[in-house]
Amino acid sequence: MGKAGLIRIAVILAAVLALEIACRTGAVPPSAVVPPSAMLASVYEILTTGEIAHDLRLTLTAVVIATIIAIVGGFFAGLIIHGLPRLRRTLAPLLAAYYAIPHLAFYPLLIVVFGLGLGPLIVLASLLGIMAMIIATLDGLDHVPRVLLRTAAVLRLNRWSEMMLVRLPAAFPHLLSGIKLAFSYAFIGVVAGEFILSTAGLGHAISFAYDNFQNRRMYGLILIAIGLVTLVNTTLLVGERRLLTRRGMR
Amino acid sequence: MRSNEAIQPSVLLRWGDGLLVLLAIIASWQALALWGGSDVMTTPIETVRHAVQLTGQSRFWPHFRETATAYSVAAIVAVLGGLLMGIALGAHRLTGEVFEPIFVALYSIPKVTLYPVVLLLFGLGIEAKIAFGAMHGIIPVTIFTLNAVRQVNRTWLRAGRAMGLSPAQSILHIVVPATIPEIVSGIRIGLSLALLGTMLGELFASKRGLGFLLMSAIDVHDVRTIMAIALLISIFAWAMNAAMLAIDRRLHQRI
Amino acid sequence: MTNEHVSFRDVEQVFPARGKQDPVHALGPISFAIRPGEFFSVVGPSGCGKSTMLDVMSGLTRPTRGQVIFEGSPLDGTVPDGIGVVFQEDASFPWLTVWDNVAFGLRRRGVDAAEIRRRVDYALSFMGLAAFTKAYPSQLSGGMRQRVCIARTLVMQPRLILLDEPFGALDQQTRLLMGDELLRLWRETGATIMLITHALDEANLLSDRIGVMSARPGTFISIVETGWAKDRDSTLAELPEFGAVSSRLWALLRSESMRAMGQHAASRSSLAGKAA
Numbered sequence: 052m053g054k055a056g057l058i059r060i061a062v063i064l065a066a067v068l069a070l071e072i073a074c075r076t077g078a079v080p081p082s083a084v085v086p087p088s089a090m091l092a093s094v095y096e097i098l099t100t101g102e103i104a105h106d107l108r109l110t111l112t113a114v115v116i117a118t119i120i121a122i123v124g125g126f127f128a129g130l131i132i133h134g135l136p137r138l139r140r141t142l143a144p145l146l147a148a149y150y151a152i153p154h155l156a157f158y159p160l161l162i163v164v165f166g167l168g169l170g171p172l173i174v175l176a177s178l179l180g181i182m183a184m185i186i187a188t189l190d191g192l193d194h195v196p197r198v199l200l201r202t203a204a205v206l207r208l209n210r211w212s213e214m215m216l217v218r219l220p221a222a223f224p225h226l227l228s229g230i231k232l233a234f235s236y237a238f239i240g241v242v243a244g245e246f247i248l249s250t251a252g253l254g255h256a257i258s259f260a261y262d263n264f265q266n267r268r269m270y271g272l273i274l275i276a277i278g279l280v281t282l283v284n285t286t287l288l289v290g291e292r293r294l295l296t297r298r299g300m301r
Numbered sequence: 302m303r304s305n306e307a308i309q310p311s312v313l314l315r316w317g318d319g320l321l322v323l324l325a326i327i328a329s330w331q332a333l334a335l336w337g338g339s340d341v342m343t344t345p346i347e348t349v350r351h352a353v354q355l356t357g358q359s360r361f362w363p364h365f366r367e368t369a370t371a372y373s374v375a376a377i378v379a380v381l382g383g384l385l386m387g388i389a390l391g392a393h394r395l396t397g398e399v400f401e402p403i404f405v406a407l408y409s410i411p412k413v414t415l416y417p418v419v420l421l422l423f424g425l426g427i428e429a430k431i432a433f434g435a436m437h438g439i440i441p442v443t444i445f446t447l448n449a450v451r452q453v454n455r456t457w458l459r460a461g462r463a464m465g466l467s468p469a470q471s472i473l474h475i476v477v478p479a480t481i482p483e484i485v486s487g488i489r490i491g492l493s494l495a496l497l498g499t500m501l502g503e504l505f506a507s508k509r510g511l512g513f514l515l516m517s518a519i520d521v522h523d524v525r526t527i528m529a530i531a532l533l534i535s536i537f538a539w540a541m542n543a544a545m546l547a548i549d550r551r552l553h554q555r556i
Numbered sequence: 557m558t559n560e561h562v563s564f565r566d567v568e569q570v571f572p573a574r575g576k577q578d579p580v581h582a583l584g585p586i587s588f589a590i591r592p593g594e595f596f597s598v599v600g601p602s603g604c605g606k607s608t609m610l611d612v613m614s615g616l617t618r619p620t621r622g623q624v625i626f627e628g629s630p631l632d633g634t635v636p637d638g639i640g641v642v643f644q645e646d647a648s649f650p651w652l653t654v655w656d657n658v659a660f661g662l663r664r665r666g667v668d669a670a671e672i673r674r675r676v677d678y679a680l681s682f683m684g685l686a687a688f689t690k691a692y693p694s695q696l697s698g699g700m701r702q703r704v705c706i707a708r709t710l711v712m713q714p715r716l717i718l719l720d721e722p723f724g725a726l727d728q729q730t731r732l733l734m735g736d737e738l739l740r741l742w743r744e745t746g747a748t749i750m751l752i753t754h755a756l757d758e759a760n761l762l763s764d765r766i767g768v769m770s771a772r773p774g775t776f777i778s779i780v781e782t783g784w785a786k787d788r789d790s791t792l793a794e795l796p797e798f799g800a801v802s803s804r805l806w807a808l809l810r811s812e813s814m815r816a817m818g819q820h821a822a823s824r825s826s827l828a829g830k831a832a
Contacts, residue, residue: 266421
């Protein structure tokens with residue numbers, strides 16, 4: 052690890068330590084922040100008692116379903132839009148403005164339509180994730196080097212082979228970033244929805260703990276949520292790094 | 302490759318396309334509303350009518366002011382803070398290398414889970430919403446500014462020195478023009494995310510603002526109000542984004 | 557067709573107007589033929605339509621007017637069997653190993669596995685890549701990657717090989733060595749080669765004949781016969797006759813290159829206006 056990496060770890064450790072001291076000495080009241088050591092202890096308790104298992108299962112189910120919908124739907128929508136330049140030009144303003152609109156404002160509406168439960172969460176999360184995948188697919192297909200397509204023509208590949216053997220492999224790094232983003236968005240969508248209004252799930256557990264002044268537990272749950280996302284993100288990132296290194300893009 | 306997109310559609314055609322998208326959205330909205338019934342969704346015309354009516358009521362404006370104030374302050378804090386941090390981190394290489402991954406990590410964690418922490422720190426008032434909005438917005442502005450400053454071509458600076466520019470002149474005539482397009486992109490994303498953060502704050506544990514109106518409309522199953530407010534927020538977000546995008550594109554065209 | 561492996565008959569390429577740009581008359585009208593087994597090079601000022609000529613000859617692009625005849629039949633807008641192309645840019649597939657890159661084309665043709673292995677292994681050892689079969693292109697130097705692309709073309713056993721400035725991105729020493737290898741490949745395969753290059757010495761050294769192109773729209777202002785022995789290599793450059801041919805090429809090209817620079821400047825006149 053380089054010098055910057057070591058300093059980074061030192062900075063983070065120092066920040067955590069400072070927070071610990073501030074909490075222990077009462078500079079930060081326990082009604083606001085509990086000490087990091089207590090947060091970790093709380094994570095341990097919650098995970099070992101397994102009390103969160105049900106909520107976690109619900110949240111992950113919604114996230115996984117939404118991510119799959121976003122990835123598959125976004126990929127095929129991207130393929131179609133890429134194949135139809137006129138449609139793409141027409142949709143351009145929509146693509147550009149999509150993430151500017153706070154989709155969460157529509158969550159209440161989705162509850163009215165689908166009722167409380169997994170339904171509105173999955174819809175909200177898929178809606179958030181799908182555009183990332185569409186844009187990544189378009190981006191990937193746009194950036195296939197022309198010389199590779201010319202090579203495909205010299206080798207007389209038909210359209211299907213060209214797509215499967217040249218375009219998609221060449222676009223794969225972009226698709227992978229799309230997958231990563233789709234997951235992130237889906238997770239945010241589900242947890243935000245649960246958090247605002249729902250009867251179960253990780254987000255709901257956090258807001259329930261907040262409402263009931265269970266700070267220790269709340270911080271433990273927040274750490275679990277962040278840890279979960281970081282775990283998935285890091286896994287995808289490691290895969291991406293490996294791929295990019297092999298391709299000499301890093 | 303995209304810059305020399307040969308067939309530049311005429312302005313008229315582009316407006317036509319935009320209109321087409323708008324019509325398609327309105328048509329599918331109308332169809333959904335008719336299919337679902339007024340319990341589920343109101344039609345476009347009803348929604349607009351109700352939105353107009355809502356904005357005519359005096360009880361609407363304090364909530365609007367609350368949201369507008371929270372968002373404006375959050376946006377200002379996000380942009381100024383992001384610029385300052387981005388410049389500081391971009392100008393000093395090691396500092397940038399130390400902190401950039403931290404910001405990128407912060408960018409990708411679901412900040413929504415941190416809202417209770419913000420509430421505990423800032424209380425239940427407008428400050429929490431501002432803080433949460435600013436938290437969302439500041440990160441993209443920082444990351445984009447940092448990268449823009451870091452990627453200023455050293456050769457340009459050397460060329461500037463060779464032409465006898467003072468450090469101040471170098472910043473004014475080289476660094477600023479070179480970084481502005483990227484920074485504006487970052488600000489555009491930051492403004493959108495700050496709005497999202499402010500809205501999130503209002504939807505959860507808030508007693509005032511448009512988000513609060515949305516949540517209280519759910520309690521009484523007031524679909525008309527939900528739709529009308531969602532529409533108003535969307536139009537505002539879209540308009541702001543369109544304006545920023547226009548500036549953004551204009552700046553990027555030169556390069 | 558005995559003496560014509562590939563020929564151009566009044567070929568012309570005009571790119572239609574795009575936006576505010578005028579249509580570009582890139583090539584022709586031009587007629588010429590390359591003999592079977594010949595090493596033919598094309599040199600010319602930048603932007604003279606050399607690459608367009610390669611696109612048209614390979615069948616990647618259908619010419620606006622005229623015909624390309626390959627082994628007696630006109631091209632129909634696709635690349636026919638028997639033509640191989642090596643591009644200027646790195647065209648290796650970054651997601652495949654060197655071996656899989658070279659085998660790629662054969663697999664698409666349904667050649668049986670044993671034959672694929674035989675041909676790929678031969679091409680790899682011929683190009684000096686035998687030790688790198690499991691490597692990915694990113695782990696190789698630019699010159700090695702270009703060898704991969706040449707090997708990938710070779711395994712298809714093309715009768716006509718088109719090379720578009722294949723050594724453009726390489727340093728001078730590597731270029732000379734690659735040139736020698738290209739000559740060896742040419743002798744061993746007996747294929748006809750058309751090489752596009754902007755390096756006059758390279759064209760001189762490698763070719764039986766050199767077509768010298770004019771500025772846009774590109775046509776041949778002269779075709780220079782070198783008369784070198786078939787078993788030549790880069791030591792040829794020491795001969796006085798070599799210098800004479802290079803001087804002749806440059807004499808032909810000098811005014812055309814200046815005209816081409818003028819075209820270039822004219823198309824960017826707005827810049828000139830700003831500078832003034």
